[in-house]
Amino acid sequence: xxxxxxxxxxDFSTLLPGPLASLLLAEAGAEVIKxxxxxxxxxxxxxxxxxxxxxxxxxxxxxxKKSMELDLKREADRKKLEPWLESADVLIExxxxxxxGRFGLGYGQxxxxxxxxxxxxxxxxxxxxxxxxxxxxxxxxxxxxxxLSLSCGPAGSPVVPPALIADIAGGAYPAVxxxxxxxxxxxxxxxxxHLDISMTDNMFPLAWWALAQRxxxxxxxxxxxxxxxxxxxxxxxxxxxxxxxxxxxPIEQRFWENFCEAIxxxxxxxxxxxxxxxxxxxxxxxxxxxxxxxxxxxxxGVDCCCTLVRSLDQALADPHFQxxxxxxxxxxxxxxxxxxxPLPIASALxxxxxxxxxxPRLGETG
Numbered sequence: 001x002x003x004x005x006x007x008x009x010x011d012f013s014t015l016l017p018g019p020l021a022s023l024l025l026a027e028a029g030a031e032v033i034k035x036x037x038x039x040x041x042x043x044x045x046x047x048x049x050x051x052x053x054x055x056x057x058x059x060x061x062x063x064x065k066k067s068m069e070l071d072l073k074r075e076a077d078r079k080k081l082e083p084w085l086e087s088a089d090v091l092i093e094x095x096x097x098x099x100x101g102r103f104g105l106g107y108g109q110x111x112x113x114x115x116x117x118x119x120x121x122x123x124x125x126x127x128x129x130x131x132x133x134x135x136x137x138x139x140x141x142x143x144x145x146x147x148l149s150l151s152c153g154p155a156g157s158p159v160v161p162p163a164l165i166a167d168i169a170g171g172a173y174p175a176v177x178x179x180x181x182x183x184x185x186x187x188x189x190x191x192x193x194h195l196d197i198s199m200t201d202n203m204f205p206l207a208w209w210a211l212a213q214r215x216x217x218x219x220x221x222x223x224x225x226x227x228x229x230x231x232x233x234x235x236x237x238x239x240x241x242x243x244x245x246x247x248x249x250p251i252e253q254r255f256w257e258n259f260c261e262a263i264x265x266x267x268x269x270x271x272x273x274x275x276x277x278x279x280x281x282x283x284x285x286x287x288x289x290x291x292x293x294x295x296x297x298x299x300x301g302v303d304c305c306c307t308l309v310r311s312l313d314q315a316l317a318d319p320h321f322q323x324x325x326x327x328x329x330x331x332x333x334x335x336x337x338x339x340x341x342p343l344p345i346a347s348a349l350x351x352x353x354x355x356x357x358x359x360p361r362l363g364e365t366g
Contacts, residue, residue: 014043014044014094017171027345029352060340065359097132107121116190121197141203234251241289245308246287246295332358
């Protein structure tokens with residue numbers, strides 16, 4: 001038996017945060033019904049790239065779910081939703097605050113007659129506060145909370161992060177954690193709850209080290225000027241002579257000593273407390289003096305927390321990740337079977353769930 005067998009989830013969300021949250025629940029055995037707009041559905045259905053005319057991005061986020069076409073503005077369609085609401089354990093929505101209430105589907109409206117319902121609202125700024133109604137996307141959320149300022153590259157050529165940090169780490173993952181805690185609380189009390197998941201609120205734990213520095217010294221770290229954002233020699237990206245990059249993270253002293261031996265750093269520069277900028281400049285010069293392949297071989301077997309930056313293709317081909325992260329689970333999209341999105345669910349909890357599952361066509365509930 002899968003851990004969430006029998007759990008029923010109504011998902012009104014689109015794009016990434018809510019759909020990824022409900023995917024995690026579905027992979028653990030929950031029955032997830034996507035409630036989608038007639039004709040178009042979740043807008044991610046139209047996003048490229050496509051396989052057999054179907055969006056690959058949509059497929060990775062909606063494996064094994066069902067779909068229901070409803071126009072929430074129409075009373076007749078809302079009535080069709082009633083039996084599904086009556087049997088639902090969890091409702092996930094991602095509208096701005098107040099929108100579900102205008103459809104008669106707000107938490108206050110539903111909880112009086114469905115007291116066991118766990119109602120999860122995912123928004124950028126939360127259900128209340130001066131910014132509650134402001135529109136935004138991932139980049140706005142990490143920018144406004146100070147997270148982006150810690151490592152955004154040079155002012156003349158700032159870098160966009162490679163991951164949608166707020167959507168995933170601030171939206172989808174906290175939503176699932178809170179839903180599971182609410183399920184446990186409902187077991188004890190018999191009552192559901194309203195979960196206010198603010199993606200911006202959830203950015204601050206990711207900056208715990210920067211907050212600690214500010215609290216201890218009164219000064220917040222800036223762009224790439226502290227230990228954990230590239231401001232020192234022990235946690236930094238070093239270019240090689242052939243355009244590769246060494247990701248060096250020998251933070252602890254034993255790793256640092258091994259690193260200094262491996263690159264043959266002069267003894268006078270090994271105590272990086274004395275002249276950290278000089279040490280960093282010399283390490284940069286040494287790493288830049290040889291190729292990525294040279295450093296790969298040099299660091300191989302050395303206990304110093306140093307690796308080469310890999311491409312996604314190289315990572316996917318790594319036997320270790322093939323064995324662990326890129327499992328045999330499959331998603332069927334456009335008539336083709338592709339690897340399912342690797343998810344942070346322990347393999348022991350997936351034993352009762354199917355290895356292969358399709359993507360729901362719009363309105364396909366069974």
